[in-house]
Amino acid sequence: MEKEITIYDIAKRLKLSPATVSRALNDHPAINSDTKTLITAMARQMGYRTNTFASNLRRQRTNTIGVIVPRLNSNFMSTVLAGMEKVANEASYNLIISQSLESVKKEIANAKTMFNSRVDGLLVSVAYDTDKIDHFEAFIKKGIPLLFFDRVIEHKQCTSIVIDNVKAGYDAVTHLIEQGCRRIMHVTGNLKRNVYADRLAGYQQALRQHGLPYDESLVMVTDLSQEAGTEAARRIQNMPERPDGVFVTNDFCAVCCLITLKKLGFSVPDDIAVVGFNDDPVSQVVEPDLTTIHYPGAKMGEVAAQSLINHLNGLLDIQTTNKIILHSELVVRHSSLKSSSY
């Protein structure tokens, strides 16, 4: 455990002032390039490493971005995080990641920790049942940029990064209708969340536009777990008037639903067509493979991180950008192709 080298040590060794050393190490313009070379070389030689805390303390900045997500361990979220990490890393920002485990209470605690950690900015996808955002007010008040992604909450001071969930829902359901479905079930999540509310709106819009009635009893609000998929299939079996198509807003849930339907003797897609959401790898593995909405997770992570970093570097004012919408699209596979030769 050797002693830590500081800019004072380097300064003394080179008979320069600590200030000069600091400037050289930070690429300050007003410094002689020979001096700079000299200092850099000596720093390396002495095994100097910058003390981020001293620097942060002095500059009142942390080069750290906080991320709060419902869960780390879903394919979608880990893809988003991978995208964020990539961008942040390249811009030499650190990522502090925490999960709310879908609980507002834990989300509040996480927000507090992030606040105390003095993150330069915060990227959030809210928990299942968050409805107030008082716990983020502290950030807003202090001018710490706050950016929501995927599961967003509209706020005039915050930017949201989303896909067009209404359109995605519309596309999915329109596709089912075009395949001949006339009675389409919709399995979704908590309608408090923009993502689910919007997809439902898209579902309704597609029905309306094609002259089909909206039947509330066909909308099933669940936690979108695997069990929910199984449960949905069972419920379908017990319905007096069975649907001929189902749009599930999560691939894993959809896949479980599909499998259970098959076990119960349904033929997919002929008896009932299934469409999922996210384009999780699992959708390509099930038989028949699952039609779904491709969700650009990595891209969303990259855009979120980049926007925040640009804002922090003064390259873009995020307060003026209210919403960024990414492109998503329907991926047609065999679970919905009624006249398929699969």
Added chain:
Amino acid sequence: MEKEITIYDIAKRLKLSPATVSRALNDHPAINSDTKTLITAMARQMGYRTNTFASNLRRQRTNTIGVIVPRLNSNFMSTVLAGMEKVANEASYNLIISQSLESVKKEIANAKTMFNSRVDGLLVSVAYDTDKIDHFEAFIKKGIPLLFFDRVIEHKQCTSIVIDNVKAGYDAVTHLIEQGCRRIMHVTGNLKRNVYADRLAGYQQALRQHGLPYDESLVMVTDLSQEAGTEAARRIQNMPERPDGVFVTNDFCAVCCLITLKKLGFSVPDDIAVVGFNDDPVSQVVEPDLTTIHYPGAKMGEVAAQSLINHLNGLLDIQTTNKIILHSELVVRHSSLKSSSY
């Protein structure tokens, strides 16, 4: 953007010294409990938040744990990370996560960043082709605890957290043999990595013990991607003497192999039995569902984080613990049950 409250502000307001305030806020034993109550209340009232940087600078400690993983976006890894985050959060440690994207070069860069961020400890699962660990020497020299998990590198100063991969491989292959397989193929990853080398050893051990020959041409080293699974299936089809069982050390790769085999006209498990590794949710979705080794990912994350934190808190000396082995077990499903009525 109001002014940040410091312990000086609180001290002034209560006509106490900053030292007393600091002590009260940190639950120092030698402080009057009335004073403590008073200070705590005032801190809350004034909206005080501790300045971690000043504290870190002074205490030479960061309460931050660094994590370097090959990829964030695999089911296995995100489960591990979720476990780590849970434990770290409860112990009020922050997690800085970065991914090497399977490249040694990036891993080296990540290590450097972590070093400069002065993490209190480091949790690492190495990249595909890392063979030296010079880039971690700096940590070891400085006495910063370094803990490897899953893909580990043996080092006398570092603890490893693993499952018994030899046994897992042995169990998988023994199961195949017991199901009547006599010619078993093995699809695995870079044998530099303990996980794959050990599983191969287990494979060989099982063969030997059951009097079956070891045929090197049946071992296929791949990157365990989905494409590798497909490729393996094709290769099987083209073999003059086809295997009747295959053990793939990754579920997603196994699933792709299985699906392709079916497409090529093989019956699974009757023509060829398939066993995977990890117990990824996808293994329950494929038909027939996949026999696999259950890997305790969340547990591994928790144990890794907890061990490190205990060490940091002086509750346990990690240097003396060389290896922690977690329990894993075979999960038999239908992809390997030759006489199944599935």
Added chain:
DNA sequence: TTGTAAGCGTTATCAA
């Protein structure tokens, strides 16, 4: 182009 010196907000040591 370089140097001086004053903090940033804590905590640890020593003294009271």
Added chain:
DNA sequence: TTGATAACGCTTACAA
């Protein structure tokens, strides 16, 4: 039980 004071290592007016 509390207080005074000196660091921790860096950055940045301001001065030279």
